Amino acid sequence: MSLVAVEENIALLVDSLNFRQKVDRSLALLETAWREHGDGLVVANSLGKDSVAVWHLAKRISPRIRGFIVTTRFKPADTVRFMHEEVARYPELRVFRNDAAIPDRLHETDPDRCCDLLKVEPTRRAILEMNVTCWVTGLRCTEGRTRVDFREVENRDAGLVKLNPVLLWHEREIWQYLALHQVPVNPLYADGYRSLGCAPCTRITTDANERAGRWIGTSKCGGECGIHTRPLKFTDGAGI
Ligand code: SF4
Numbered sequence: 001m002s003l004v005a006v007e008e009n010i011a012l013l014v015d016s017l018n019f020r021q022k023v024d025r026s027l028a029l030l031e032t033a034w035r036e037h038g039d040g041l042v043v044a045n046s047l048g049k050d051s052v053a054v055w056h057l058a059k060r061i062s063p064r065i066r067g068f069i070v071t072t073r074f075k076p077a078d079t080v081r082f083m084h085e086e087v088a089r090y091p092e093l094r095v096f097r098n099d100a101a102i103p104d105r106l107h108e109t110d111p112d113r114c115c116d117l118l119k120v121e122p123t124r125r126a127i128l129e130m131n132v133t134c135w136v137t138g139l140r141c142t143e144g145r146t147r148v149d150f151r152e153v154e155n156r157d158a159g160l161v162k163l164n165p166v167l168l169w170h171e172r173e174i175w176q177y178l179a180l181h182q183v184p185v186n187p188l189y190a191d192g193y194r195s196l197g198c199a200p201c202t203r204i205t206t207d208a209n210e211r212a213g214r215w216i217g218t219s220k221c222g223g224e225c226g227i228h229t230r231p232l233k234f235t236d237g238a239g240i
Contacts, residue, residue: 001028003036003153003161010141010151014168019176023057026165029152030061033134033163040133041163043067044123044227045093047079047086047186048196050138053174054166055090056183058136067093068126070227072118074107074198082186094130096122107200111218115225118198123227127160134161139228140174141167143195144211146223157233171210197225 017025033041043058045051045067058065067090069083087093098121106114127135141147154162166174171194178185188196192204195211205213215221 001025001032003029003032003163010168011148014142014170017168019173022166022169022173023177025168026054026057027060029163029165030058030136033136033161034058034061034065037134037161039064039066040131041065041136042126042130042132042134043136044126044138045069045086046138046196047083048138049174049178049185049189050140050166050169052086052138052183052185053169053177054136054138056177056181057165065092066130068130069093069095070119070122070126071095071097072198073097073099074118074200076188076196076199076202078187079196082184085184094126096126096129098122107198108218111201111215111220112226115220116230120226120230120232124232127232132160134163135232136163136165137228138166139164140169140171142170142210144209146211147228150228157231160233 043055043065045055047069055067069086071080071083075083083095087095098118100117102114102117103109126132139147139150141150150164150167152164152167154164156162186196193202193213195214196202197214201215203213203216205216207213212221215223
């Protein structure tokens with residue numbers, strides 16, 4: 001499979017490919033990217049279900065593949081514990097965090113700025129420090145209204161390919177894969193969360209939208225932290 005972005009009907013593929021075909025397609029994308037980028041290929045691991053599935057898929061291509069985790073001062077205790085377990089299992093996972101002082105309750109007064117500082121900035125740093133030329137995410141186009149327009153291979157940043165190898169997977173297929181391969185997951189899913197983020201900005205909901213529990217009560221509700229929408233490379237940080 002080529003990494004050249006092809007104009008395919010993503011919505012059609014989501015419902016026409018079966019589970020096995022999606023797994024094979026994801027592995028083919030990762031295998032090609034690994035061949036083209038080698039150690040420049042790095043997996044972003046948010047510690048959510050989609051990320052751990054992508055991490056497992058990547059490790060089937062090569063145990064040498066590296067990853068990074070962006071964490072914040074506001075991550076739930078269960079996520080922090082799970083992060084330590086993951087790093088102990090995979091020492092090639094590096095952790096990035098921004099500990100700079102920020103205004104009190106910024107997540108309430110200006111969640112976009114809070115995410116820029118605590119999530120986008122460390123992501124940019126990870127990409128720079130790890131010499132990333134292709135970053136791999138667990139983004140899926142059926143997660144919510146903000147995720148329908150992404151492609152499996154994106155070239156938004158000059159010199160940085162973004163690979164979304166499970167873009168076509170349904171939420172159910174992620175759980176199917178994790179169960180079949182007995183992949184450990186963040187214990188917060190047992191409480192009823194479907195999409196995980198920082199504690200003050202994440203709630204359990206019964207809404208059909210998978211990301212409806214994110215940033216409830218703000219203009220960002222069900223939205224994005226910015227790592228999938230903001231430039232990540234060749235910036236001096238002035239945009240933050
Ligand atoms: S999710 Fe909330 S607390 Fe976390 S960085 Fe974004 S606004 Fe801040």
